[in-house]
Amino acid sequence: MLVRGLAVGDSTGKPQRLAGSQTDITEKKAAEAQLRYDSCHDSLTGLANRRLFMERLEEVIARTADDKNYLFAVLFLDLDRFKVINDTLGHKIGDRLLVAVARTLESCVRPEDTVARLGGDEFTVLLDNIKGIDNATQAAERIQNQLALPFNIGGNEVFSTVSMGIALSSTGYKQAEDILRDADMTMYGVKNHRNGGQYYQIFDPTLHSKAMGMLQLENDLRGALGRQEFVLCYQPIVSLKSFRIVGFEALIRWQHKELGLVSPVQFIPMAEATGLINAIGYWTLEEACRQLKFWQKQFPGKPSLTVSVNLSTKQFTQTDLLNQIEKALQITGLESRFLKLEITESVLVENADRVNAMLVKMRQMGVRLSLDDFGTGYSSLSYMHSFPIDTLKIDRSFVNGVDTELGKIEIIRTVVGLAWNLGMDTIAEGVETKTQMYQLKSLKCNSAQGYYFSRPLDVKAAEALIAQEREYFSNPNKLEGLEFWARK
Numbered sequence: 001m002l003v004r005g006l007a008v009g010d011s012t013g014k015p016q017r018l019a020g021s022q023t024d025i026t027e028k029k030a031a032e033a034q035l036r037y038d039s040c041h042d043s044l045t046g047l048a049n050r051r052l053f054m055e056r057l058e059e060v061i062a063r064t065a066d067d068k069n070y071l072f073a074v075l076f077l078d079l080d081r082f083k084v085i086n087d088t089l090g091h092k093i094g095d096r097l098l099v100a101v102a103r104t105l106e107s108c109v110r111p112e113d114t115v116a117r118l119g120g121d122e123f124t125v126l127l128d129n130i131k132g133i134d135n136a137t138q139a140a141e142r143i144q145n146q147l148a149l150p151f152n153i154g155g156n157e158v159f160s161t162v163s164m165g166i167a168l169s170s171t172g173y174k175q176a177e178d179i180l181r182d183a184d185m186t187m188y189g190v191k192n193h194r195n196g197g198q199y200y201q202i203f204d205p206t207l208h209s210k211a212m213g214m215l216q217l218e219n220d221l222r223g224a225l226g227r228q229e230f231v232l233c234y235q236p237i238v239s240l241k242s243f244r245i246v247g248f249e250a251l252i253r254w255q256h257k258e259l260g261l262v263s264p265v266q267f268i269p270m271a272e273a274t275g276l277i278n279a280i281g282y283w284t285l286e287e288a289c290r291q292l293k294f295w296q297k298q299f300p301g302k303p304s305l306t307v308s309v310n311l312s313t314k315q316f317t318q319t320d321l322l323n324q325i326e327k328a329l330q331i332t333g334l335e336s337r338f339l340k341l342e343i344t345e346s347v348l349v350e351n352a353d354r355v356n357a358m359l360v361k362m363r364q365m366g367v368r369l370s371l372d373d374f375g376t377g378y379s380s381l382s383y384m385h386s387f388p389i390d391t392l393k394i395d396r397s398f399v400n401g402v403d404t405e406l407g408k409i410e411i412i413r414t415v416v417g418l419a420w421n422l423g424m425d426t427i428a429e430g431v432e433t434k435t436q437m438y439q440l441k442s443l444k445c446n447s448a449q450g451y452y453f454s455r456p457l458d459v460k461a462a463e464a465l466i467a468q469e470r471e472y473f474s475n476p477n478k479l480e481g482l483e484f485w486a487r488k
């Protein structure tokens, strides 16, 4: 039987065309070689496929065990916006682009390196026996530069950039999957957080353990509400006129079983990203309202204490925020005028009309509103008046230094004046020294909050503080009100 043009492998494993007649045995061998070849190569581009690439990786990993100086690198590449090219120019052009990219990649590396197509628009390169990290970054740069040139495909000029992650054998891999996973993860990071023109990045093992830690924390956060791991701390807000406590800000803490107290700065962004913020936000609201209602009964001499609860920007995107507020007040029996909600300038900037309508409704419910961290966001002073805000909380960054820096004094003077003109009052955040406190008082700031008065306290400590305060101020021989805070 005659076989024409059937492929068989040569010594490198690459098939060759056979011309002319062969015996049946040769024919069978040729067919087997073709099958072997097909099972290790990508049919579209002719590059190594995943299977062959993994085999090569295992070989070089084995070599690192024998030779400590032996170094190799894996590049993981993914074309940017390939789907758009496929969708707009058609799959045929898309396929031709993949072939052109394959040839470009081959042209950027040495013959002993392995270029593979894992599938879709994902390619990998094994840079074998390199001298150092520079060889890997140079190859990445060559690839980046070559791919930046347009391809001419069927009369179309097609541009394609690529995102690359690089993993080095020096990290110490035992499994082919592990080095591929790290290169892939790094590529993913490049694609999602592209920093200017940077198309590649080298895997950083410390980032990996950090990322794993974050992932673990995120998993733990999902069950934290159910396990009742959240607690609220309360930081007093003190009037600069009477030096008495006018309210508390509720600040959330997470009691993690292994890590101890986790700061909201760490887990609130995570809660926002996962959507858990809505449930956590509601829990905080109800808990803070319940606590204040309890204190009102416990300390009848302080009937006008307020509680301030922070709202995240993300909570404004949920439709039932207003219902949640109503529900928390109703369940706990707290009158709405004792609840203050703290929002940040970013809430006002994003989706201003919708947010304004929600704020107006909150105000109609009788709840009061504070603008937190004022001065750190982008809200313009000129449109401040269009939002129904009761209180401006001047950010710590202005308060810190108000005793020494003239510029900060002037900023605070201006903000207090502006607030006064708009019918708002002011709270200075982060007051840490007596001098700062006096300066803020002379600048006519209404109230202050900060370590000088007290750190955020757990419920028991907050109750002790209210009781002490009551005793001190009810003493006819009391010294000036400030003495109470100075004594602590």
Ligand code: C2E
Pocket (backbone or CB within 6 Å): 235, 250, 251, 252, 263, 264, 265, 268, 281, 284, 310, 311, 312, 342, 372, 373, 396, 429, 430, 431, 432, 449, 450, 451, 452, 456
């Ligand atoms: P924030 O609302 O501006 O809260 C004030 C932060 O400043 C608190 O940090 C407080 O402990 C800290 N602080 C108070 N006085 C001083 C001071 O004199 N010096 C210094 N250096 N810091 C002071 P904390 O409790 O770590 O909270 C950080 C942020 O986390 C809060 O900033 C708020 O944005 C957010 N947060 C806290 N609790 C919640 C919550 O229940 N829900 C939401 N969405 N966010 C919350």
Ligand code: MG
Pocket (backbone or CB within 6 Å): 249, 310, 342, 372
């Ligand atoms: Mg706040």
Ligand code: MG
Pocket (backbone or CB within 6 Å): 372, 373, 393, 395, 429
């Ligand atoms: Mg603040």
